[in-house]
Amino acid sequence: MCRNIKTLFNFDPSATEDEIHAAALQFVRKLSGYNTPSKANEAAFNQAVQEVAQVAQKLLDSLVSNAEPRNRETEIERARARNAKRFGTSTE
Incomplete structure (x- = not known):
């Protein structure tokens, strides 16, 4: 799961709220072992997601870098090339 x-x-x-929430x-x-929690655990699960997203946003806001910002399209193309090499698929 965490591969994603x-x-x-x-x-x-910058990363959107949706991207941070998805992460x-x-x-x-991954931590809980649930893809979808039971009704009994749903509130705790959803609260954990919300709190992790808040901490992740705080982290991203506080980090600094001297490197040039990355381009999303370039990174997507690099990932496709790595996947093609790894799995032997075409990049089209």
Whole structure:
């Protein structure tokens, strides 16, 4: 599950709330072992996702970098090339 968590720091434009929430959701899913929690655990699960997202946003806001911001399209193309090499698929 955590393979799907993507780097969110140092992009232009910055990470969106949806991207941060998706990363928090994946993190809580991994920790809890639940893809979808039971009704008994739903409130705790959702609260954890919300709190992790808040902490992640605070972290991203406080980090600094001297490197140029990354371009999302360039990073997507690099990932496609790595996947093509790893899995032997075409990049189209």
